[in-house]
Amino acid sequence: MPDSMSEQLQRDMECESLLECFHGLKELDKECFGALVDAAEPLTVDEIAEAVDRERSTAYRSVQRLLQTGFIKKDQVNYDQGGYYHVYSPTDPEVVAADMQRLLNDWYAKMGQLIQEFEDKYERETVEVEG
Numbered sequence: 001m002p003d004s005m006s007e008q009l010q011r012d013m014e015c016e017s018l019l020e021c022f023h024g025l026k027e028l029d030k031e032c033f034g035a036l037v038d039a040a041e042p043l044t045v046d047e048i049a050e051a052v053d054r055e056r057s058t059a060y061r062s063v064q065r066l067l068q069t070g071f072i073k074k075d076q077v078n079y080d081q082g083g084y085y086h087v088y089s090p091t092d093p094e095v096v097a098a099d100m101q102r103l104l105n106d107w108y109a110k111m112g113q114l115i116q117e118f119e120d121k122y123e124r125e126t127v128e129v130e131g
Helices: 005-010 017-023 027-038 045-052 056-069 093-130
Strands: 072-078 084-090
Touching (some): 056 072
Antiparallel strands (some): 072 084
């Protein structure tokens, strides 16, 4: 069961916790993201798998989750003789931070709406019971 908001606020959090908090990413996803951030150049899935000491298929699933969240980007590299392969690199932190800020703003607006609905509903029920 997820921690309550008050429990989350009392925990010591680091900036990497945002990956989990905003997008539900797993520890392996954070490791793969860290490997890409630490790399001097974009990496293939095989190179990512080696960096995090996991099977290629496991690393690939993590890379797919990171792509879906926008934390990393994929580029195609073409061979001179034909064919291609993909490499992955972290998305610009400013872009990721802006996306997280947008999600937070949307969440905040939704929570404000739900709090107002809560107040309206239980204020009416309290008035009806008292009346």
